[in-house]
Amino acid sequence: MAAEPEPLTAPVDPIDALRRTAYLMERARAGSYRVDAFRNALALLKAMPPDELSARLEQGTIRDVSGIGSSTGEVIEQAYAGELPTRLARLQAEAEAPLAEGGADYWAALVGDCHSHSTWSDGGSPIDEMVLAAIELGQSWLVLTDHSPRLTVARGLTAERLTQQLGVLAAIDRSLDGTFRLLPGIEVDILDDGSLDQSDAMLARLDLVTASVHSKLKMDKAAMTRRMVRAVSDPRVDVLGHCTGRLVTGGRGKRPQSQFDAEAVFAACAEHGTAVEINSRPERRDPPDELILLALEHDCLFAIDSDAHAPGQLEMKRYGCERAARLGVPLDRIVTTWDVDRLLEWSRPGKGA
Template identity: 60%
Template sequence: MGPTAALKRIAFLLERANEPEYRVKAFRGAAAAIAALSPDELADMCAKGSLKSLKGVGDVTAKVIGESLAGEVPAYLAKLETASDWPPAGGRALRAALRGDCHVHSDWSDGGSPIREMAEAAIALGHEYMVLSDHSPRLTVARGLTAERLRAQLDVVAELNAELAPFRILTGIEVDILDDGALDQEPELLARLDIVVASLHSKLRMEREAMTRRMVMAVANPNMDILGHCTGRYVAGKNRPESEFDAELVFEACRQFGKAVEINSRPERLDPPRRLLSLALDLGCLFAVDSDAHAPGQLDWQPYGCDRAEQCGVPAERVVNTRPAHELVEWARSHT
């Protein structure tokens, strides 16, 4: 493995482990710093001990580069590769059945990497597709996409799909569910997208009856396909409690309108909780096991969701992203 690949692999594994962003940036920055150098130039700088003169290369990353140039597996990388807590013990059969990921962010909103990088990481994981689902305009803190920016993104995706085929970047959005249950984007534009994930990001402590009405209105919208991280909870970090709503009514609406309930794989979310996941299963809901990735390494979080799905008895045939891309898109169009 060459130095650039080793640095990127370390960044990927740090992202998967949910390590602080500054650590990830150190390795991605070093990879970018040496990308323009020829192998001979890089070897010469290493021999002269001048690697750290490059902006973005420090003691640790210089050591990784040197070990890689010497034909060794960098010690830092070897340690990360042998992490004992990965992957989760359960859910491996379901993970093997997944064809793609329906909830992925890029640096067009609050993700940390370009669309191409996210797509290339998805390809490396064996995905056939990913749904690019950057945020909608109301979520200004996450640089949500205006209608104009979303249209521009669709052009970029079309160009990338021509280059990356047969892999497909499916067009999508994580659209905010507004206070009255409406969706935060132009309806005509939402109708153009392959997959629409709708999520709550504001007023999460809304009174139970009003929250239930808000969620059911969103589920009934013909442009909505997947209900994202339905309780809004955080089980780590922010430790945010669940939103209160009538889960039976909301999940029954999902069943009746043919929408999927997301099994969000982010380790700080793991949403919905097992009791609600089991309820949605009993009511006959479909599911999408998604990473909600904001960085390449986070795409590999799907095993967390698969593990939880298996614990609750969710069969692969009820998970929409076990379907090939054309069937997934046909399913989404069937309820518009």
């Protein structure tokens, strides 16, 4: 059941203070360069031998470490002194209000996420930090869906790199001893002809495939429809990601939605059991309300996903919950409310066919 992390109180470990500060900055959509300073400082402290960390904190030389500046150093020093860091206290107070009004019952029902990224592609945090944040949010499972090869701007994973990642994911999942499931997945590009940007053999090794259009978003309506229908009809595809590709706000500017026959695409989704993603990122809000209602009419399944590129963005599913509740999407048709066994029973049939 989705929840939210309990506010930290003094005394707090410096590593925990940095982690929560970065999380809350990401949740508040702070500039990435500011968040990076805290994430980088966190990585430095995690990698530092305990004796060295203790000595530097005792001697007051933690800010001499390259990559730890005045802001991050202040948080570390205040935490070490047994205080709740000033910046963290302010961020926690600001986070007392939920990200979205409405959808609380849907948020409480969520147990997973079919769309998340790590530093293996264009995410801002390593896999273990994404997992820890998901656990603190009360999730039961998370699918890691880094990008596929042709999206080079996002450092998409070749088959070789994806194979390496599968080993890392398996090791992390084993270490969790069943208390939480980390599932291997991919956000695979839907190519111009509707084929998928990864080999059949690699896709067959994954627990869940989210497929999205990232290129040629202004393609002719008929061609885009054929492209999307072919993709969502593929037995390897489980979720259709951010189907229109639109951007409605944010630093990347605005982008109009792609043109396609939504009736045909959603009919194919319903026929093949492919879930329509309700992408919760504020700059996407994709699909628009009218397309969610159309997908409902076609009896489609849905996935309320974060498309998180950082731990603090996992909570953005609250925005998707508000929309799903307002538009009357039945909870049982939202795959991210399902337990992991039911999810895998749905997602695994047909893999490698």
